[in-house]
Amino acid sequence: MRKFRPEMNYGVREGSPRSSGRLPFQPITVRGPPPRPRKEPSPRATTTSGFLSWVAGKAMSKCRAEAAAGAAGILLRYLQEQNRPYSAQDVFGNLQREHGLGKAVVVKTLEQLAQQGKIKEKMYGKQKIYFADQDQFDMVSDADLQGLDGKIVALTAKVQSLQQSCRYMEAELKELSSALTTPEMQKEIQELKKECAGYSERLKNIKAATNHVTPEEKEQVYRERQKYCKEWRKRKRMATELSDAILEGYPKSKKQFFEEVGIETDEDYNVTLPDP
Secondary structure (H helix, E strand, O other): OOOOOOOOOOOOOOOOHHHOOOOOOOOOOOOOOOOOOOOOOOHHHOOHHHHHHHHHHHHHHHHHHHHHHOHHHHHHHHHHHHOOOEEHHHHHHHHHHHHOOOHHHHHHHHHHHHHHOOEEEEEEOOEEEEEEOHHHOOOOOHHHHHHHHHHHHHHHHHHHHHHHHHHHHHHHHHHHHHOOOHHHHHHHHHHHHHHHHHHHHHHHHHHHOOOOOOHHHHHHHHHHHHHHHHHHHHHHHHHHHHHHHHHOOOOOOHHHHHHHHOOOOHHHHOOOOOOO
């Protein structure tokens, strides 16, 4: 391909406006078609998940609006029923799960109720507390208070009695749950009967045998056993006393001494000396 050289006129005549040291052509900017305006997608053109999210958001907003609309009645009734002071955070924590009220709604509604005079507001340090207007409740005399105290004592005793009964019932239920059921007990009885039958048959065969041990032979065996056990106990005591005497001047432990000498004890083999 030939390269463009500015010194060549490329067929442009002298005196032409293009022959005075300028390029023999003018650059041309090529423009494409204008961009089409972007259209916003219609609700029908959105995806199914997006549409469902939009519907869920609308429903949630509607629920929040309904909750906010009835928040005044809910909070006023709650404070009157409890009849004790609460902060906005306490009210929000107690009613959020049941009624789905937001914290901002609770704070705003409590302030509005206090401004309307339906509840009382009081500063406690840097925190506001809200409580029901005590003027709406009847005055209680000392006799009524004593009667209420008596009811409280009686109900407290009743509650303690019921709790004790519940503990007894729970213990009984645990015991019954760990016991065998009727089918399991029937199966266990059948297995025990089979085991008893086997023992009865074995006892019968033993009684029917002719090579029984005579009382004299039995007594002789007992005497020999007692003799050997006595000798065993005597020799063990002698070996213990001898090893203790050696260990008084031995620089190492008793276990190391036994390993070096090669002594094996009854305890090494879990052997117990029989009773006399």
